[in-house]
Every structure is written in structure tokens, then in C-alpha cells.
Amino acid sequence: MAFLPSAAWLFAAASFALTSLLGIILAFHWFRYALAPTAASVALVVYTAVSATLLFGMFVSLIVFSVSL
Amino acid sequence: MNMNLKNLQAFRLDSEERVVLKFRKHWFILLRDSIGTALAALVPALALVLAAWANTSILSAMPASVISFIQFWWLLIVWLALSVIWTNYYLDLWMITDKRIVSVDQTGLFSRKVTVLPFGSVQDVTVEQHGIIQTFLNFGTVKVQTAGPTAENMTIVGVAKPAAVRDKIIEETERWRARKL
Numbered sequence: 001m002a003f004l005p006s007a008a009w010l011f012a013a014a015s016f017a018l019t020s021l022l023g024i025i026l027a028f029h030w031f032r033y034a035l036a037p038t039a040a041s042v043a044l045v046v047y048t049a050v051s052a053t054l055l056f057g058m059f060v061s062l063i064v065f066s067v068s069l
Numbered sequence: 070m071n072m073n074l075k076n077l078q079a080f081r082l083d084s085e086e087r088v089v090l091k092f093r094k095h096w097f098i099l100l101r102d103s104i105g106t107a108l109a110a111l112v113p114a115l116a117l118v119l120a121a122w123a124n125t126s127i128l129s130a131m132p133a134s135v136i137s138f139i140q141f142w143w144l145l146i147v148w149l150a151l152s153v154i155w156t157n158y159y160l161d162l163w164m165i166t167d168k169r170i171v172s173v174d175q176t177g178l179f180s181r182k183v184t185v186l187p188f189g190s191v192q193d194v195t196v197e198q199h200g201i202i203q204t205f206l207n208f209g210t211v212k213v214q215t216a217g218p219t220a221e222n223m224t225i226v227g228v229a230k231p232a233a234v235r236d237k238i239i240e241e242t243e244r245w246r247a248r249k250l
């Protein structure tokens with residue numbers, strides 16, 4: 001049972017890394033190819049806001065779980 | 070729409086070249102490609118309802134924080150998938166200039182094809198609309214046939230108002246030929 005929080009933290013860290021990496025790749029495409037800078041900025045803000053909200057929810061749940069053990 | 074045309078890889082506008090029309094696929098194509106992924110966001114909620122209905126002991130054995138963690142993770146994956154789908158949709162685009170037709174096809178995050186078709190090689194332009202959805206929402210396929218046995222045809226799939234696009238291509242081709250005479 002003790003491995004569960006560690007595994008969950010690793011899992012959450014991997015999700016954070018994946019989200020960040022994909023964000024960088026997508027932002028590169030939005031700014032480089034066929035998008036107005038304003039539209040690319042809006043897309044980046046929306047992507048960051050939604051991803052940050054979901055990651056925040058994940059990490060809060062994880063903290064609550066770790067504390068409750 | 071203000072686009073940075075210098076950044077369209079493998080394609081540069083000539084100094085006097087003018088863009089006549091720019092367009093993307095119809096919004097229904099985006100909806101069709103993303104609806105399955107968007108509906109997948111409901112899977113955790115449905116699983117919870119199903120587990121409660123089946124009265125299984127899994128739910129009671131699992132802390133609420135773990136259930137919430139799994140839900141947020143699932144929503145994150147769905148969100149990332151939707152972002153990639155939207156990007157692929159948005160980076161597909163076509164342009165008609167006063168000299169040629171340009172097709173930019175983003176097939177994946179690292180896969181991009183830019184095709185340029187000069188008006189000199191345009192032979193025929195046809196429009197295809199199949200089915201009730203394409204007819205009512207007015208989108209379809211525009212096929213630009215080119216001269217020569219080895220010439221590559223251009224197929225513009227899922228474009229809105231295909232007849233207007235065809236008319237614009239024919240109009241610009243005729244204008245280009247008149248200038249050349």
C-alpha cells in the first residue's frame with residue numbers, strides 16, 4: 001500500500017511533463033504556421049488555463065490522498 | 070484573417086502576388102473528428118454511475134481523493150487529445166492567389182504537406198457533395214484536375230461553400246489566362 005502515493009506522484013509528475021511538452025509543441029505550431037499572433041496567444045492562454053486547472057485538481061486530490069494515509 | 074504567409078513552409082508569395090481567398094475545412098469536420106474524444110470525457114462519470122448502480126464494493130473501498138485524481142487525469146488526457154485535433158484542423162488551409170492555388174495539409178504534429186498548383190496547369194474543377202449532412206450544411210469536395218499524365222490533382226476535402234470555391238478558382242484561372250495572352 002505504501003507504494004501507492006509514490007506511484008501516484010510519479011504518475012502526476014509524468015502527466016505534468018506531458019502537458020508541458022505538448023503545450024510547447026502546439027505553441028510552436030500556432031505561432032509558426034498560419035496563425036495570427038493574437039489568435040495564437042488566445043489559444044495558448046486557453047490551453048494553459050484549462051491544463052493548469054486540471055493539473056491543479058489532480059495535485060490537490062493527490063495531496064489530500066497522501067495526507068489521509 | 071491576418072496570417073503570416075512568410076511562415077507557410079515551402080511556400081513564398083511573389084512580391085506582387087495577391088491572396089484572393091483563404092479558407093479552412095467546414096466546422097462540421099472539426100465536430101466529427103472531436104465528438105468521440107469529447108464524449109470520452111463522460112466515461113469516469115458513467116463508470117461511477119454504473120458502479121453505484123451495480124452496487125459494487127469498489128467505490129466504498131476507494132478513497133474519494135483517488136476517484137477525484139483519476140477523474141482529473143482522464144479529463145486532462147481528453148483535453149490534450151482535443152488540443153491536438155483542433156491544431157490539426159486549424160493548420161489545414163487553402164489559399165487562392167491571383168497566380169496559383171496553395172494547399173497546406175497538416176496530417177500530424179510533425180507531418181505537413183504544402184502543394185502549389187499554378188493556374189497554368191488547371192484543366193477542370195469539379196464539386197462533389199454527398200449525403201444529407203453535406204447538402205444541408207453546404208460543404209463538400211472540390212477537385213482540381215491538372216494537365217499532363219503525371220500531373221498531380223488537388224483534392225480539397227470538407228470545404229465550406231464548395232461551389233463558391235470552384236467559381237473563384239475558375240474566375241481566377243480565366244483572369245490569369247487573359248493576362249498571359
